[in-house]
Amino acid sequence: MDRAEKSAFITAVVFLGFFFGLLVYAAKGLNIDIPTCITDVKPFTQGQVIQHAPDRYEIHYLAKMWYFEPTDVEIPVGSTVDIYLTSGDVIHGFQIDGTNVNLMAVPGSVTYARVRFDKPGVYHIVCHEYCGIGHQDMTTKILVKGGEQK
Amino acid sequence: MKVSGSIRWVIIGEIVIPILLLVFGIYHGLMQALYRAGIIKEMSVGGIEYYQGLTLHGVINAVVFTTMVIVAFGNAVFLYHLKKPLRPAVQWISFLMMVVGTLMAAWAMFAGKANVLYTFYLPLVAHPFFYIGAALLLVGSIVPLFLDWTPNYISWRREHPGEKVPLAVFGVFVNHIMWVIMLVPVVITVVFQMIPLSLGLISEVNPALSRTLFWAFGHPLVYFWLLPAYTMLYTILPKIVTGDGKLYSDSAARFAFILFIIFSFPVGLHHQFTEPGITNNYKLIHALFTFGVAVPSILTAFTVAASLEYSIKSKYPEVKNSLFYWWARIPYISLEGDKWLVSYFMAGLLLFFVGGITGIVNASYNMNLVVHNTSFVPGHFHTTVGGLVTLSLLGISLYLVSKLMGKEIRFKGLAVLAPWLWWQGMLIFEYAMSVAGMHGFPRRTNAGISYLNPESPLYRPEWVGYAELSAFAAFVIVLGFIFFAVSFFSTLLSPRVREDILELPNAEALHDEKAPALNRLTPWFAVSILLFVISYIPALYDVTKRGVFFDSPGYNDKNPVPITKPQSSKEKSKETAKVE
Numbered sequence: 001m002d003r004a005e006k007s008a009f010i011t012a013v014v015f016l017g018f019f020f021g022l023l024v025y026a027a028k029g030l031n032i033d034i035p036t037c038i039t040d041v042k043p044f045t046q047g048q049v050i051q052h053a054p055d056r057y058e059i060h061y062l063a064k065m066w067y068f069e070p071t072d073v074e075i076p077v078g079s080t081v082d083i084y085l086t087s088g089d090v091i092h093g094f095q096i097d098g099t100n101v102n103l104m105a106v107p108g109s110v111t112y113a114r115v116r117f118d119k120p121g122v123y124h125i126v127c128h129e130y131c132g133i134g135h136q137d138m139t140t141k142i143l144v145k146g147g148e149q150k
Numbered sequence: 151m152k153v154s155g156s157i158r159w160v161i162i163g164e165i166v167i168p169i170l171l172l173v174f175g176i177y178h179g180l181m182q183a184l185y186r187a188g189i190i191k192e193m194s195v196g197g198i199e200y201y202q203g204l205t206l207h208g209v210i211n212a213v214v215f216t217t218m219v220i221v222a223f224g225n226a227v228f229l230y231h232l233k234k235p236l237r238p239a240v241q242w243i244s245f246l247m248m249v250v251g252t253l254m255a256a257w258a259m260f261a262g263k264a265n266v267l268y269t270f271y272l273p274l275v276a277h278p279f280f281y282i283g284a285a286l287l288l289v290g291s292i293v294p295l296f297l298d299w300t301p302n303y304i305s306w307r308r309e310h311p312g313e314k315v316p317l318a319v320f321g322v323f324v325n326h327i328m329w330v331i332m333l334v335p336v337v338i339t340v341v342f343q344m345i346p347l348s349l350g351l352i353s354e355v356n357p358a359l360s361r362t363l364f365w366a367f368g369h370p371l372v373y374f375w376l377l378p379a380y381t382m383l384y385t386i387l388p389k390i391v392t393g394d395g396k397l398y399s400d401s402a403a404r405f406a407f408i409l410f411i412i413f414s415f416p417v418g419l420h421h422q423f424t425e426p427g428i429t430n431n432y433k434l435i436h437a438l439f440t441f442g443v444a445v446p447s448i449l450t451a452f453t454v455a456a457s458l459e460y461s462i463k464s465k466y467p468e469v470k471n472s473l474f475y476w477w478a479r480i481p482y483i484s485l486e487g488d489k490w491l492v493s494y495f496m497a498g499l500l501l502f503f504v505g506g507i508t509g510i511v512n513a514s515y516n517m518n519l520v521v522h523n524t525s526f527v528p529g530h531f532h533t534t535v536g537g538l539v540t541l542s543l544l545g546i547s548l549y550l551v552s553k554l555m556g557k558e559i560r561f562k563g564l565a566v567l568a569p570w571l572w573w574q575g576m577l578i579f580e581y582a583m584s585v586a587g588m589h590g591f592p593r594r595t596n597a598g599i600s601y602l603n604p605e606s607p608l609y610r611p612e613w614v615g616y617a618e619l620s621a622f623a624a625f626v627i628v629l630g631f632i633f634f635a636v637s638f639f640s641t642l643l644s645p646r647v648r649e650d651i652l653e654l655p656n657a658e659a660l661h662d663e664k665a666p667a668l669n670r671l672t673p674w675f676a677v678s679i680l681l682f683v684i685s686y687i688p689a690l691y692d693v694t695k696r697g698v699f700f701d702s703p704g705y706n707d708k709n710p711v712p713i714t715k716p717q718s719s720k721e722k723s724k725e726t727a728k729v730e
Contacts, residue, residue, distance in 0.1 A: 002661055005402050005452065012448035016441045016510075023515050027434070032516045034423045034430055065710035085426075089712070090705050091271045091357060093523050097590040102519045104425045106358050107273060108701035111426030124610070126601075128523035128592035130201065130267050132274065132707035133193070136596040139608055 035103050041110040043086045049073055057081045063092035063105040066134030068125065074143045077120045081142075086110045093129035096142065104129065120146035151230060153652045158554055160241040164222035165547045167249060168215040169638060171256070175210030176631050178203040183579075183624035186595070187617040188602030200596040201265045201707065208268030209259060212375075212535055213284070214252050217291050219543045220378045221248070224322045225294060226550055227381070230654045231316040234302040236294070244293035251286025254279045265707040267594060269368070270344070272360040275704035275713065278348045281340050288333055295326040314669050317403055318656065321381030324407045324671065328414060329374045331679060335686075336367035347704045353714040356701045358427045358693040365418035366686060373414040373443070375535050377407070379498065379542035380450055386546075387495045388457035389657035390488045391480060395461025400659035402453045404668040406446035411671075411678045413443035416685030423518045428692045433515070435685065440513040447506055454499065460660060483566050488655060490559065490566045494545030497569035501537030501576055505530060508584060523594075525620075526587025529580045537576055541569050548638050556650035560640035561633075568633035575626030582623060586616035 001009075026032045047062040047069030055078050062069040063085065075081065085094050087105035094103040101113045117123070127138035153161070178198070184190045185200050193199055198206070221244070229236055257279060258264040264276035303323060306315065315323070339360045346352045384403045388395040397403065419436035422428060462476045463469060469476040481489045482496055508530035511517055521527065552559050559565060587593075591613045595601070600608040602617055703712035 001399060001402050001405065001663075004456065005399055005449075008452040009445070009449055012445050016444055019510075019514075020438060020441050023437070023517065024434070027516050034433065034516055034519060035426065036430070038426060065705070089702075089710060090274050091361075093592070095523070095590060095592070100516075100519045102424050102522045104422075104523075106361070106426055108356065108696060109358055109427040111424075124590070126590065126592050126595075128595070129271075130204075130594040132705070132710075133199070133201065133265075135201070135594070136600040137608065139600075 032100065035111045035113045038084075038110050038112050041084065041112075043108060043110055044084070045088065055079045059083050061085045061094065061105075062088050063094065063127065063131075063138075064088040065090065065132050066127070066138040068094075068127070068138065068140040071140050072143060073141075074145060075117065077117060077144050077146055079144070080114065080116045083113050083115065084110055085112075090131050091129050092127050092131050092138070095126055095128050097124040097126070099123065102128075117142070117144040120144045151233065151652050153229065153554065153650070154235065154238075156238045157225070157229070157236050157241055158650065158652075160238075160245045161222050161225050162551060162554055163245060164218045164225070164248070165551055166642065167252075168210075168218040169544075169547060169635075171210045171252070172215050172631075173635065175207050175215065176628060178207040179211065180624045180628050182207060183621040185598045186602065187621035188598040188604075188614065189618075189621055191598045191603050193596070193599065198260075199262065199265065201267065201594075202259065202262050204594060205265055205267050206259050209255065209284075211540070212268055214255075214287065216375050216535070216539065216543065217287060218248055218252075219547055220325075220374070221291050221294060222550065223378050223382075223543070223546055224299065224326060226652060226654060227318045227322045228299050228302055230652050231319045231656070232302050232306045234306065236298050236302075240294060240297040244290045247286050247290025247293065251283040251288075251290060254283030254286065256283070258283065269364065271364070272339075272343060272347065272355050272357045273702040273704050273712075274707055275344070275348050278345060281344045281348060285337070285340055285345075288337075292326070292330050292333065295323075295330065299323060299326065314400075314664075316385075316656070317397070317400060317659070318381055318385040318654065320404060320669075321377055321384065321407055324411060325374060325377035325381070327671070327675060328370060328377075328411065331675075331682070332367045332370035332374065332415065334367075335363040339363040347714060350714060352699070354700050354703055356694065356696075356698060358425070358701070359690070359698065361422065361425070362418070362428070362686075362689055362693050365421040366415075366682075367418075369418045369421060369440075370414045372531075372535065373410055375539045377410060379539050380406070382542050382546060383450065383454050383495060383499070384457075385657055386655045387454065387492065387657075388461050389655040391458055391492055392461045392465040393487065393489075395465070395657055396457065396660045397657040398453050398456035398460055398659075399661040401661070401663045401665045401668060402449060404665065406449045406453070408668055408674050409446035409449070410443065411674045412681065413439055413446070415678060415682035417443060417513075418686075419689055420513045420515075420518070423515060424522050427695075428689050432685075432688045432692070437513055437515040439685065441510070444506070444510060444513075451499075451503075451506075457657070457660075461657075483570070485562050485566060488549070490562055491545050491549055493566050494541045494569045497573035498538035498541035501533040501541075501573055501580075504577065504580055505533035505537055508580070509534065521587055523592060524587030525583040525591045525593050525616075528593050529583030529587060532583070533576055533580045537573075541572060544634055544638075545569070548634070548641065550652075551638070552641055553653050554650055555642070556646045556648045557641050557644050558647050559637065560644050561637040564633040565637035568630045568637070571630030571633060572627055573630075575623045575628075575630060577623075579620050579623035579627065582616045582620035586613055586620070589613065589616075591616065 050058040092105040123142040258277040264280035
């Protein structure tokens with residue numbers, strides 16, 4: 001390998017290393033991390049919304065062919081929501097539009113993400129993993145209501 | 151060189167059959183785009199349902215077509231460069247296994263008994279023929295490695311002590327050994343989880359384990375597709391670009407292959423970033439290795455560009471001192487001799503540049519949250535496997551068929567324009583899919599009857615423009631394929647004009663070093679397998695914490711009731727107990 005090649009190689013490594021360093025900083029320093037691994041929560045068989053405080057919610061989403069339980073959820077703006085997700089049958093996907101919540105629902109295990117809704121509006125959730133013939137209809141939403149009745 | 155009768159037909163068969171199937175695969179690709187854009191608002195067209203068509207599109211284009219043509223190219227490379235005969239019995243067994251396996255899986259898919267997409271995630275279950283057919287195809291594809299290529303490789307090295315094997319042989323051989331290693335995890339899940347569940351021998355499986363094993367195969371698989379294309383970029387492209395061009399550096403090419411051996415395997419968890427049950431830091435380690443495997447691709451980009459520059463500048467001294475103008479001398483569109491093949495590689499390379507960048511985005515741990523399972527992902531891989539890989543394999547298919555059958559290429563103009571239409575279409579497609587993906591447009595979804603149907607309560611108007619743009623792009627791509635197909639089948643059916651020969655362009659190296667460390671494969675593969683196993687032990691431990699065989703019964707795609715029924719059968723037995 002001649003000099004030009006060696007420097008191409010080193011540039012590639014340094015460039016990718018720098019980029020990876022930024023990712024690790026974002027994940028560990030800024031806490032923009034991927035869904036937390038949970039192995040100690042038993043998979044639930046019912047979806048539910050639990051309110052812990054005026055702006056603290058816990059939602060247990062159960063993904064089934066071809067709906068989410070609970071369906072539309074209404075919460076006040078500024079709420080922090082702990083989302084637990086599992087599947088009652090096959091693999092499903094779960095993405096809340098406009099947030100970083102992007103999860104897979106795998107039967108037999110539970111996944112978790114926390115999200116804060118600072119802007120009012122309709123947050124669509126779609127199933128983004130193929131789960132059979134009704135996959136395209138599998139969707140729900142979170143309605144985040146604006147300040148007045150907070 | 152002349153190829154003896156029966157081997158010649160095996161190689162031709164391994165090219166013509168997948169290209170015939172590709173006609174169906176590409177038709178279903180176009181249909182996907184139309185359904186998704188809401189231009190078709192139906193569950194099915196012509197008796198083929200959306201998800202059935204999607205399964206056919208993925209399996210035919212990404213698995214059957216690639217595997218068979220890669221074996222054909224491997225056979226041609228070994229035959230031509232080592233000048234040692236292949237064994238007809240081995241070749242026919244391999245060929246028949248691949249064809250029978252393909253037909254079995256094709257029957258299951260066309261009959262609608264395998265609507266599981268090309269990732270066939272459990273607990274959705276397909277007909278046993280789908281899995282058995284796929285297994286036959288894959289096993290058939292490794293038969294030549296064990297019984298033909300390896301013995302020829304060993305005896306060639308014995309007869310040429312101290313010499314390096316030709317680079318093309320090196321690339322193909324390394325790639326196929328990697329293929330065998332990556333097949334191990336997928337064979338485990340197919341044989342011990344999928345086939346038994348599908349036959350009803352067991353009633354539950356662990357889907358998280360199956361996914362982990364699947365992706366331990368699923369990502370290395372992309373390098374199995376890619377390395378034959380790289381082999382062509384190293385050995386064929388520099389030669390044909392001027393007719394007597396050279397590869398810039400032989401050692402850099404071999405070094406890139408060695409890096410692929412090491413880093414191709416401990417990367418599969420980057421497909422599972424958003425999944426429960428696997429500790430985040432193991433995923434982060436796989437993300438790091440995925441960045442590692444980007445290095446040999448960047449090296450390849452450098453070496454290929456340097457080879458092109460060297461070859462062009464030595465042929466045309468008037469551009470010798472120009473920094474950029476030599477680019478204009480690359481024969482992007484040329485009918486002269488073998489230069490038509492350059493267009494396939496150049497169009498592929500220009501697509502792969504985009505694919506490489508979007509690939510790094512996908513692999514980027516937390517950044518993946520924005521794009522995971524959105525249309526960004528298919529946008530990405532249509533410029534990699536659907537770009538450089540497919541174009542290189544189509545180009546080499548036409549090349550080999552014309553040589554092996556002694557035919558002149560018909561409609562050469564169409565053959566030269568085909569990759570550029572494909573390139574233009576794919577760029578538009580990638581743009582539309584990527585941007586829509588960042589707005590949350592899901593992949594693998596028959597959006598025409600829900601999200602992109604103005605009459606549906608689920609209508610999402612923000613996706614319409616991108617989806618329609620990708621449908622337009624699909625037409626451009628299909629037009630490119632029609633150009634190719636016209637040329638390919640006319641060439642195939644045209645009368646013979648010269649003697650049939652096997653010939654592959656082979657660029658000599660400008661910088662050629664001995665580099666013995668780069669030519670010993672065993673230690674590198676030992677390191678690679680060790681790293682593969684170590685990187686997967688923690689993840690496999692995580693997903694089997696609750697047990698290896700349990701968790702979920704099987705389902706088919708039409709019904710939310712399990713088909714292997716452990717729960718309902720329990721209920722039934724309770725009911726019967728009550729009645730008694």
